[in-house]
Amino acid sequence: MTDRQWELLAPVIPRAVTGRPRVAGRQVVNGMVYTSRTGISWRDLPERxxxxxxxxxxxxxxxxxxxxxxxLQLIQPGADAAGDIDLLVQIYSTIVRAHQHAAATG
Structure with missing residues (x-):
């Protein structure tokens, strides 16, 4: 995550008020992004x-x-105005159900 991306996202990240010292928010969010991008299981997340x-x-x-x-509501308007939004749609196909006639075979 770049400094600019973190600057936009940091105000939305909840902060702990009490308890033991936490792992840095940016580090954790980077872990979430890494897991989403690579598709690895949580247990395989690198220690960094x-x-x-x-x-x-x-x-x-x-x-x-x-x-x-x-x-998303906070970041999207600025990114859209700057032309930074490139639409990408992903479908997790194991949960997409189609009727038997959806294949349109004769």
Whole structure:
């Protein structure tokens, strides 16, 4: 993640108020991005991103807490205005169901 990307995302990342010292937010978010891009399991996450349990736990908390949609709403307008949005659609095909007649075979 570049400094500019982190600068845009940092205000949306929740901060802990109490408890033990945390792994840096940027490090953890980079771990989330790495896992998403490579498709590896959480347990195979390289140590440079922090303990895999920490990265996974924060990913779940962020997802449940709605952090990802808030980040998108914050970042998307500026990126769109700058022409930085390139649409890419991915479909995880194991969950896409089609009717038997969808194949359009004769």
């Amino acid at each position: 991103y922090g303990p895999w349990q920490t990265v996974y736990t924060r990913f779940r908390r962020y997802a449940i807490g709605g952090m990802f949609p808030r980040a």
